[in-house]
Amino acid sequence: MISPASTLTATSAAAPAEASSAPPETAAPSRRDYTSLDVELSGVGRAFGSRTVLRDVSLRVAPGEVLAILGSSGCGKSTLLRAVGGLDTGNTGEILINGSPVQRYDERTAVGFQEPRLLPWRSIHKNVSLGLPRSLSKAEGRERVDELLKLVGLHDRASLRPREISGGMAQRASLARALARRPGVLLLDEPFGALDALTRLKMQDLLLDVHAQTGTTVLLVTHDVDEALQLADRVLLLGPDLAEPHPAEGATIARLISVPGQRPRDRASAELAALRGELFSGLGVDSHSH
Amino acid sequence: MSSTLDTPTAAAPADGPGGSPQRRARRGLPGGGLLIGAVVPVLLLALWWLVTEVTGTFTAIQLPAPQAVLSAGVGLFESGDLFEHMGISLQRVLIGFGIGAGLGLALGSLLGLSAIADKLLNPTVGAFRAVPSLAWVPLLLLWVGIGEDSKVILIAIGAFFPVFTAIHSALRHVDAQLVEAGRAFGFHGLRLLGTVQLPAVVPSVFSGLRLGLAQAWLFLVAAELLAAAEGLGFLLTESQNNGRTDRLLLAIVLLALLGKLTDTLLGVLERKALKTWA
Numbered sequence: 001m002i003s004p005a006s007t008l009t010a011t012s013a014a015a016p017a018e019a020s021s022a023p024p025e026t027a028a029p030s031r032r033d034y035t036s037l038d039v040e041l042s043g044v045g046r047a048f049g050s051r052t053v054l055r056d057v058s059l060r061v062a063p064g065e066v067l068a069i070l071g072s073s074g075c076g077k078s079t080l081l082r083a084v085g086g087l088d089t090g091n092t093g094e095i096l097i098n099g100s101p102v103q104r105y106d107e108r109t110a111v112g113f114q115e116p117r118l119l120p121w122r123s124i125h126k127n128v129s130l131g132l133p134r135s136l137s138k139a140e141g142r143e144r145v146d147e148l149l150k151l152v153g154l155h156d157r158a159s160l161r162p163r164e165i166s167g168g169m170a171q172r173a174s175l176a177r178a179l180a181r182r183p184g185v186l187l188l189d190e191p192f193g194a195l196d197a198l199t200r201l202k203m204q205d206l207l208l209d210v211h212a213q214t215g216t217t218v219l220l221v222t223h224d225v226d227e228a229l230q231l232a233d234r235v236l237l238l239g240p241d242l243a244e245p246h247p248a249e250g251a252t253i254a255r256l257i258s259v260p261g262q263r264p265r266d267r268a269s270a271e272l273a274a275l276r277g278e279l280f281s282g283l284g285v286d287s288h289s290h
Numbered sequence: 291m292s293s294t295l296d297t298p299t300a301a302a303p304a305d306g307p308g309g310s311p312q313r314r315a316r317r318g319l320p321g322g323g324l325l326i327g328a329v330v331p332v333l334l335l336a337l338w339w340l341v342t343e344v345t346g347t348f349t350a351i352q353l354p355a356p357q358a359v360l361s362a363g364v365g366l367f368e369s370g371d372l373f374e375h376m377g378i379s380l381q382r383v384l385i386g387f388g389i390g391a392g393l394g395l396a397l398g399s400l401l402g403l404s405a406i407a408d409k410l411l412n413p414t415v416g417a418f419r420a421v422p423s424l425a426w427v428p429l430l431l432l433w434v435g436i437g438e439d440s441k442v443i444l445i446a447i448g449a450f451f452p453v454f455t456a457i458h459s460a461l462r463h464v465d466a467q468l469v470e471a472g473r474a475f476g477f478h479g480l481r482l483l484g485t486v487q488l489p490a491v492v493p494s495v496f497s498g499l500r501l502g503l504a505q506a507w508l509f510l511v512a513a514e515l516l517a518a519a520e521g522l523g524f525l526l527t528e529s530q531n532n533g534r535t536d537r538l539l540l541a542i543v544l545l546a547l548l549g550k551l552t553d554t555l556l557g558v559l560e561r562k563a564l565k566t567w568a
Contacts, residue, residue, distance in 0.1 A: 085474065117467050117468055117471035121489050
């Protein structure tokens with residue numbers, strides 16, 4: 001699962017420098033338009049029937065922070081994210097956004113799914129406008145969608161249908177749709193997981209770009225250690241609590257690591273390599289780095 | 291930044307809508323498909339003419355010549371009976387189909403969208419569907435009588451089930467991920483239905499409607515064969531009783547033409563809808 005991504009970092013080390021050299025030349029929405037909200041989890045758990053998936057997750061995500069949620073497959077990463085977005089309401093504990101509890105399908109959040117989930121019968125423009133808040137007038141909505149399509153580089157594909165664009169473009173449209181309501185918290189559930197390695201790197205740069213322009217709080221679920229290190233302020237590793245002699249069922253906070261350095265980060269830095277090794281071993285994978 | 295992003299994907303749209311250049315090539319010969327499609331009917335007509343007019347293999351009672359069928363049509367046209375038969379049959383089909391398809395759409399939507407309604411009603415609807423629809427005929431005649439109502443009801447029954455089944459199963463299989471995405475962006479209830487669920491089932495609904503229309507014509511003939519004083523089905527039985535094989539064949543040809551015509555009209559609507567929704 002993880003090895004292809006880690007081998008890729010060596011070959012692609014030059015990419016971010018090149019990508020970041022050009023300043024974003026979009027009719028960018030001003031950062032003031034966006035709000036970034038804090039997320040506070042206290043004692044969050046989730047069980048499906050008798051099987052405990054998550055337990056005792058407590059953590060505060062600062063406004064504007066990018067938190068990567070990492071963990072092996074099926075460990076409850078997506079479950080946690082869905083709980084924050086109010087897509088799943090069966091959890092225990094408390095989740096507060098900006099101090100008030102999460103509502104069902106909370107409007108302060110927006111979700112980017114692993115699949116683009118675009119409506120195949122609608123143009124890209126109309127798909128993105130699906131994410132607009134109801135309060136907007138038609139003209140304001142159109143203007144905002146145009147703005148977002150420029151931001152994700154799809155303004156010249158606005159009238160195409162989803163099946164007429166590539167997977168990477170569809171995922172960018174999905175990101176634009178999530179941004180359309182100017183969410184205080186952007187929830188991304190392995191948004192680049194299904195993309196090819198090169199497109200994934202470009203999407204990561206795009207996300208950094210979007211974050212630099214919007215300042216929105218981002219919770220990013222990923223199974224890609226390098227993606228987490230490249231994008232996040234902090235990495236939350238979900239898994240069994242290794243400090244306990246006999247860990248109970250269900251994933252919890254195995255590690256919470258602050259990633260040093262300003263973004264975009266040098267993918268080949270030694271500091272990150274050390275963290276990568278630590279995260280891999282936390283995931284129970286030999287990083288083969290020595 | 292955005293320009294660097296376009297490079298890997300710029301090639302994609304070329305292979306994305308890959309169907310279109312092929313489709314254009316297929317359309318290269320305007321009317322070519324029509325011409326090829328006409329070959330077999332023309333050959334059959336020639337064969338028909340050959341075995342009746344030329345070789346005389348069949349008597350006029352067994353198989354009248356094409357010209358005889360045509361003149362039978364002209365005769366009925368001049369007496370005014372032709373359009374009367376066609377009109378009343380078309381009217382019965384349209385009313386019956388309208389009622390049956392409308393009820394099928396309504397009940398299919400209800401059961402497809404509401405799990406409770408599905409659990410409550412689906413076994414009953416399934417039981418009624420298991421009855422071969424023509425088995426209702428004696429009961430209909432007994433309850434409703436031989437008038438227009440019983441014919442229209444029978445046709446409605448015939449049109450109902452294909453439409454009901456199509457929309458019911460299509461709604462139950464709408465991509466759950468799309469529905470969830472709709473909910474996540476604040477859509478629910480009727481807005482969700484109109485934005486995600488209904489558009490998603492448009493193609494299946496139309497194939498159900500076309501099946502229902504074919505069933506409506508089938509049940510029209512059944513109804514008119516059994517009890518009618520006018521209509522194309524009546525023309526069939528009457529001609530059989532009078533030994534007018536020419537009129538009998540005429541009625542069959544007219545049924546084929548009307549069936550094809552209504553199906554084509556529905557097909558035009560379908561293409562328009564698919565252009566918008568699929």
